[in-house]
Structures are given as C-alpha cells and as structure tokens.
Amino acid sequence: MSSHVEYVLRFGDSALVLAQQLSGLVAHSPIMEEDVAIANVSLDLFGQARLWLGYAGELEGAGRDEDRLAFHRDASEFRNVLLVERPNGDFASTTVRGYFYDLWSYLALGNLTQSLDRRIAAIAEKSRKETAYHLRRSEDWLVRLGDGTEESHARAQRAASELWPYTGELFMGDDVDVEMARQGIGFDPERVREPWLERARLALATATLDVPGDSWMQHGGKQGVHTEALGYLLAEMQVLPRSIPEAVW
Amino acid sequence: MKNQWPQWEVFVRSEAGLAHKHVGSLHAADARMALEHARDLYTRRNEGVSIWVVKSENVHATDPQESDEFFGPSEDKTYRFPTSYHVPEGVKHL
Numbered sequence: 001m002s003s004h005v006e007y008v009l010r011f012g013d014s015a016l017v018l019a020q021q022l023s024g025l026v027a028h029s030p031i032m033e034e035d036v037a038i039a040n041v042s043l044d045l046f047g048q049a050r051l052w053l054g055y056a057g058e059l060e061g062a063g064r065d066e067d068r069l070a071f072h073r074d075a076s077e078f079r080n081v082l083l084v085e086r087p088n089g090d091f092a093s094t095t096v097r098g099y100f101y102d103l104w105s106y107l108a109l110g111n112l113t114q115s116l117d118r119r120i121a122a123i124a125e126k127s128r129k130e131t132a133y134h135l136r137r138s139e140d141w142l143v144r145l146g147d148g149t150e151e152s153h154a155r156a157q158r159a160a161s162e163l164w165p166y167t168g169e170l171f172m173g174d175d176v177d178v179e180m181a182r183q184g185i186g187f188d189p190e191r192v193r194e195p196w197l198e199r200a201r202l203a204l205a206t207a208t209l210d211v212p213g214d215s216w217m218q219h220g221g222k223q224g225v226h227t228e229a230l231g232y233l234l235a236e237m238q239v240l241p242r243s244i245p246e247a248v249w
Numbered sequence: 250m251k252n253q254w255p256q257w258e259v260f261v262r263s264e265a266g267l268a269h270k271h272v273g274s275l276h277a278a279d280a281r282m283a284l285e286h287a288r289d290l291y292t293r294r295n296e297g298v299s300i301w302v303v304k305s306e307n308v309h310a311t312d313p314q315e316s317d318e319f320f321g322p323s324e325d326k327t328y329r330f331p332t333s334y335h336v337p338e339g340v341k342h343l
Contacts, residue, residue: 031254033275033286040289137285144278 003179005060006079007186008120009069010176010222011108012052013080015127016070017230018101019045020237021088030091037137041098044130051123071241075230082221083166085230092145092155096163099138103199104170106131107192116184139203146207153208160204161212168217170196176222257283258308261291262299269301277302 022042029035053066064072083101088094109131112124145156171193173181180186204211220226241247254276260269272291277283283302292300311319323329 031276033277033290036293037286037289040293133288140281140285144282 001060003176004117004185005056006176007180008052008056008059010079010081011112012049012056012069013078014084014101014105015045015052016049017078017080017233018084018098019043019049020233021084022094022098025088025094038094041134041137044134048123048127048130051126055119055123067241071238075226075234076224078221078226078230078234079224080221080226080230081166081169082218082227083163083169085221085227085233086163086166087229089159090155092152092159093163095138095141095145096156096159098134099142099203100163100167100170100200102131102135102138103196103203104167104192106135107195108170108187108189111187111191115186120185142203142209143207146204146209156207157209160209164212165215165218167196167200169219169221172217172219172222174223254278254282256305257287257302258305259283259287259291260301260303261287261297262301263297265298269299272296274305 019042022038022045026035026039026042029038049070050066053069057064057066057069081101083097086093086097089097106128109124109128113121113128115121115124142156145152147153148156171189173189177186177189181188201211255278256274257277257280258274259272261272262269275283275286275290277286280302284300287300287302291297
C-alpha cells in the first residue's frame, strides 16, 4: 500500500474508531442535552471518516469504497492511533480521551489545510471547523470536572494519568510521515507536540489537575499494532455487513 | 428534582435582520454550557446565526387569570387597526 493511502487511512481510522466509541454512549448519558451533544460529535466524526476513507479508496484504486474499508478490514489493517481505542470508561475518561484527541486533531488538521494535495486540504478545512467546536466542548468539560467536586476531580485526574501514555504516539513520525512531509502532502507530527503540550498543560492547570509525568509512551496504532480493545470494537461495528454482505442501507 | 441544573429559555435568530425567536428550553449549569447545549439541540439543521439564553427564572409572564384586564380592552378598539386607510391606486411596494 502506498504511503499516500496509508497516510489518509490514519486520519480516517482515528475518526472512525472514536465515532464508533461515542455512538455507543447514545441514550446512556446522564442528561438529554449531553446525549445529543455526544451524538453530534460522533456523527461529525463519522462524516470526517467517510471523507478520509472514501478518498483512501480512490487513491488505492482497488475498488474499495468507504464501507468496504470500514467494515471489511481486520484490526491489524486499521491505522488509528491507540488513544481512540481506549474504552469509554466513565464520563471523565470519555472527556479526557476526547480532549487529548480533539486538541491533537485540531492542530493536525490545521497543518493539513496547507497540504499540496487539494483533497486533503479540503477535507481538513471542513473537519477543522467541526473539531474546533469539539475541542471547545471537551476543554470546557475537562475544566468543569477537574475543578468540580472532589469526586469529579479524582476521576478526571485518574483518566488523565491513565490516558497520558497514549498521547506520545500522536507526535511520533515514521517513514510514511517523513515521505508525506517531504512531498508537501503531510507534515512532521513532531511539529504539533509543543503547541499541544502548551495548551494541554494550561487546560490541566486551569482544571486544577496535575500534568502526568513523563512515562513510557505507547505506540504502534498507526502501523497496525493495536490493543485488544480494537478487536471488540470492530467485532460490534462490523458484524452486520460481515454476516450479511449483501445488506444495503 | 434535586441536583437538577437550572432551566434556560433559548432564543434563536434564524438569519441576520430577523428577531430572536423562542424555540424551547433546556438544562445547563451556567450560561456558557447553556449556549453550547442550545447550539447542539436547536441549531443542528442550520436553523440559526445567533443564540440567546435566559434563565427561565428571569422570565416574568402574565397571569392567565388576568387575561381579561390585560388583553380584553384592545378587542373593540378598531381604530387601532389600519383597516380604514385607503390605499391609492398605483402605489407600489406596499
């Protein structure tokens, strides 16, 4: 598979996996307003995933459309970052995972709007507007939970500490990143590390949360090495089209 | 219900130049959250360009039992309606 296809799949798969995670929360929120809000974010991310996967299929030129890519690939063929396959957990975990992702996604999409690949630039432009709002919401909630009650603070701190080791992968480049940056199609992921850390530190401080210390950073998702959580998620997401391939919407 | 967030009334301006119109209500912890919830609940299908939220407790309403004295007196004052003006022929844009 070409670096170009790999690269587009990475953004699409991350959006798709997080969208699927959030869709599992529909009708499970403590209040209706948040339920609709979470569903909105999920649908935005599904929309972004469709654009990325549709384009990846075109680039690949092997006749796979967005549905084929979403429903007929196994975990090892997915290129999402590990962060998004962490389980929903409690509301604090969902919020912190969303915040770490939204902040990275917002910065990454900002870089991609400068891509020489006009399709990528256009998808990034559209997605960035949506993500700006997702980020506003998740950052608000991070502060509300962290600077909230004793219990919400403890839960938010635990979520931040548990998810922190999954943030390093967001900034780790590999051959695909190098190649795409060289061609002006992509960017060096290292470039978003400092802006991400700066804003995340500020948000955590505002939320009266400790910034987790340096630790071993998990990685491998972008290359298809996933945690077992992704297998369960895909099983649920893919069961229908895999059992009844001729099913249509 | 205990521990319920306060209720807010939501007003949405559908396009520039039009007045904000009441569209419904929601619960939120503060004004910022109320605006976000309003955005997510009431402008999902491109319904608005501006949102106002007002705590429901700050809205004061007329009492239905006082409707007669409030609204009855204007019913027979036909001279307040512009119905007896004649529009001259040939006037456009009216």
